[in-house]
Amino acid sequence: MRRILGVCAFLCSLGCVAAAQARVRIDIDLSSQTMHVSADGSDYLWSVSTARSGYATPRGYYRSRHLERMHYSRKYHMSPMPHSIFFNGGYAIHGTYSTADLGRPASHGCIRLSPDNAAFLYGLVKEQGADIRISGSPPRAYAMHRWRRERGVARRQRPRLFEDDYQGWSEEAPDGLAYAPPRSAVLSRHRRVIDPVTQQPQSWQSWPR
Numbered sequence: 001m002r003r004i005l006g007v008c009a010f011l012c013s014l015g016c017v018a019a020a021q022a023r024v025r026i027d028i029d030l031s032s033q034t035m036h037v038s039a040d041g042s043d044y045l046w047s048v049s050t051a052r053s054g055y056a057t058p059r060g061y062y063r064s065r066h067l068e069r070m071h072y073s074r075k076y077h078m079s080p081m082p083h084s085i086f087f088n089g090g091y092a093i094h095g096t097y098s099t100a101d102l103g104r105p106a107s108h109g110c111i112r113l114s115p116d117n118a119a120f121l122y123g124l125v126k127e128q129g130a131d132i133r134i135s136g137s138p139p140r141a142y143a144m145h146r147w148r149r150e151r152g153v154a155r156r157q158r159p160r161l162f163e164d165d166y167q168g169w170s171e172e173a174p175d176g177l178a179y180a181p182p183r184s185a186v187l188s189r190h191r192r193v194i195d196p197v198t199q200q201p202q203s204w205q206s207w208p209r
Contacts, residue, residue, distance in 0.1 A: 024121075024130040026093070028111055030057060031136035033103050035093075035113070039124045046117045049096065049106040050138070057109050057134060062087040064130040067122060076108055082115060083122035087132050094118055105138050 025038040030050050037044040050057040064085050071084040071094070081094040093111045095118030096102070102114060111134075113121065124130075 022128055024124045024128050026121075026130050026132045028057075028132070028134045029136045030059070030134065030138055033105065033139065035111070037121060037124075039128065044117075046113060047103040049098075049101050049104060049112040051107055051109045052105040055107070055109045057107070057111065058088055058091060059134045059136075062132040062134070064125050064132065067126055069122070081110070083118040085122060085125050085130065087130075093121065093132075 022040075027036040028034075028048060028050070029036070033048055033050065035044075035046045035048045037046070064087055066086050068084045068086070069082070071081040071092070073079045073081055073090075075090065080097070081092060084092040084094040086092040091110055093113065095115040096107075096112035097115065098106065098112070099114050102112065106112065
């Protein structure tokens with residue numbers, strides 16, 4: 001009888017140790033901009049926002065370091081970061097009021113959640129701690145949007161060939177830096193010359209080749 005009671009006590013102690021060592025598992029996928037949380041036998045899937053163009057969300061394996069119910073970012077104009085879970089220096093999982101941006105890159109590097117989900121996760125991690133894994137890369141559509149936006153900035157910074165009928169840069173050039181004749185010139189291969197005094201059409205001049 002004593003042996004049976006001893007075995008039961010030992011098993012109970014193992015169960016208590018396992019419960020004490022249980023930690024919340026947080027998996028963040030940069031590609032899909034989602035967070036998968038496993039805790040207490042339940043799973044949750046939430047949309048997040050990670051680093052936008054010009055910033056980076058660190059990838060790898062981390063553990064929750066310290067928690068703050070309300071943190072204000074001194075680096076970014078005292079922006080509010082409710083229910084912050086810091087895992088790597090100044091990087092944290094926290095709530096955001098810009099919920100319309102969830103599901104796409106929008107942050108300075110932190111991982112943003114809706115306020116309700118951030119509060120719920122904060123409570124879980126405060127009790128159990130968390131193991132965090134960040135993997136993947138920003139969505140391809142986002143990378144293409146960034147590439148087009150950078151090309152657009154380059155176009156606007158270039159001088160125009162003819163102020164009156166310049167249309168843009170050649171999209172066929174591999175480096176995007178070649179001039180293209182205006183659309184009207186492609187069709188007619190000529191441009192109108194205006195008399196500087198009378199401001200009337202004077203003659204037609206062929207487009208320089």
